[in-house]
Amino acid sequence: MxxxxxxxxxLCFAVYETAGEFNKLYSSVLQPFGLTYPxxxxxxxxxxxxGVSVKELGEKLNLxxxxxxPMVARMExxxxxxxxxxxxxxxxxxxxxxxxxRAEKLTITSKVAEVIQSCQIELEEYEQLMKQLNxxxxxxxxxxx
Amino acid sequence: MxxxxxxxxxLCFAVYETAGEFNKLYSSVLQPFGLTYPxxxxxxxxxxxxGVSVKELGEKLNLxxxxxxPMVARMExxxxxxxxxxxxxxxxxxxxxxxxxRAEKLTITSKVAEVIQSCQIELEEYEQLMKQLNxxxxxxxxxxx
DNA sequence: TTCAATTTAATCGTGTACGATTTAATCTTA
DNA sequence: TAAGATTAAATCGTACACGATTAAATTGAA
Numbered sequence: 001m002x003x004x005x006x007x008x009x010x011l012c013f014a015v016y017e018t019a020g021e022f023n024k025l026y027s028s029v030l031q032p033f034g035l036t037y038p039x040x041x042x043x044x045x046x047x048x049x050x051g052v053s054v055k056e057l058g059e060k061l062n063l064x065x066x067x068x069x070p071m072v073a074r075m076e077x078x079x080x081x082x083x084x085x086x087x088x089x090x091x092x093x094x095x096x097x098x099x100x101x102r103a104e105k106l107t108i109t110s111k112v113a114e115v116i117q118s119c120q121i122e123l124e125e126y127e128q129l130m131k132q133l134n135x136x137x138x139x140x141x142x143x144x145x
Numbered sequence: 146m147x148x149x150x151x152x153x154x155x156l157c158f159a160v161y162e163t164a165g166e167f168n169k170l171y172s173s174v175l176q177p178f179g180l181t182y183p184x185x186x187x188x189x190x191x192x193x194x195x196g197v198s199v200k201e202l203g204e205k206l207n208l209x210x211x212x213x214x215p216m217v218a219r220m221e222x223x224x225x226x227x228x229x230x231x232x233x234x235x236x237x238x239x240x241x242x243x244x245x246x247r248a249e250k251l252t253i254t255s256k257v258a259e260v261i262q263s264c265q266i267e268l269e270e271y272e273q274l275m276k277q278l279n280x281x282x283x284x285x286x287x288x289x290x
Numbered sequence: 291t292t293c294a295a296t297t298t299a300a301t302c303g304t305g306t307a308c309g310a311t312t313t314a315a316t317c318t319t320a
Numbered sequence: 321t322a323a324g325a326t327t328a329a330a331t332c333g334t335a336c337a338c339g340a341t342t343a344a345a346t347t348g349a350a
Contacts (some may be wrong), residue, residue, distance in 0.1 A: 015278065018160050019160050019163075025288065041158060061152075125280070132274050137163050139265060139266060143264050
């Protein structure tokens with residue numbers, strides 16, 4: 001009558017674990033490029049839309065400046081991107097991809113796609129998971145107003 | 146023909162985001178108890194089985210000593226648990242719940258359950274997600290041998 | 291027009307998380 | 321049984337991640 005609370009039964013833990021697995025899997029692919037998994041997500045966001053402010057990037061990735069500022073600095077040091085303070089509004093800092101990021105895009109995304117393919121995830125399963133995770137997220141976001 | 150690579154289409158990002166949402170949701174519940182979300186997971190593991198070695202705890206949570214050692218130290222400082230070096234094998238360190246952790250168990254788990262309930266997650270959806278996440282994890286684990 | 295509210299990033303402190311190395315204890319095997 | 325292999329935990333260095341605070345620029349209302 002008591003132990004409903006076990007790790008294996010917790011959805012939160014399943015998500016936590018899966019996120020960890022993705023992190024490890026992607027890291028192994030990205031390491032040769034000198035990229036971490038979160039840094040790769042930044043690149044994906046910028047490949048999608050270049051020249052965004054830190055705020056906008058943060059909204060896309062659900063990250064605050066406490067995380068982004070140092071991460072962007074590291075990526076700048078590694079020539080992935082460049083920061084530029086806006087002339088029009090000096091509070092804003094825009095982030096632009098560097099040549100290296102554009103040049104390596106195809107190589108990196110191909111390698112990543114290759115590894116994901118090799119996991120044999122059915123398209124149907126993939127899409128259903130995406131949908132369910134989104135519904136779940138929305139419910140949690142609503143919950144905390 | 147090109148931009149299949151967008152954040153919103155990436156399963157890895159959906160999982161990453163969802164994990165973040167869980168973290169924030171749980172944190173808001175746990176903060177009054179002076180617990181972080183990962184620390185709560187440690188408690189769940191110990192409520193399930195008390196008196197385990199650091200290694201065993203790490204296997205259950207998918208965490209290494211680089212993460213666990215300092216975390217356990219903090220939880221020890223906050224009277225949630227106690228460390229004890231094994232007499233039989235002095236390499237091993239066993240972890241035991243303290244009174245505080247046993248006493249607060251019901252209060253904590255009730256509060257957590259309450260918040261999760263309020264998210265209105267259907268049982269069917271919950272179980273399907275669990276199942277799919279597990280299959281996904283297994284595929285990724287297999288992939289990296 | 292000025293000064294208080296807001297916005298944007300940077301900074302700070304704490305807490306995971308991971309791979310690699312180190313140290314100490316135990317086990318193996320020649 | 322002594323040396324080498326293995327195991328367990330601690331330690332180290334790096335990199336997120338978050339909430340709170342700070343500092344500077346902009347906006348807006350009296």
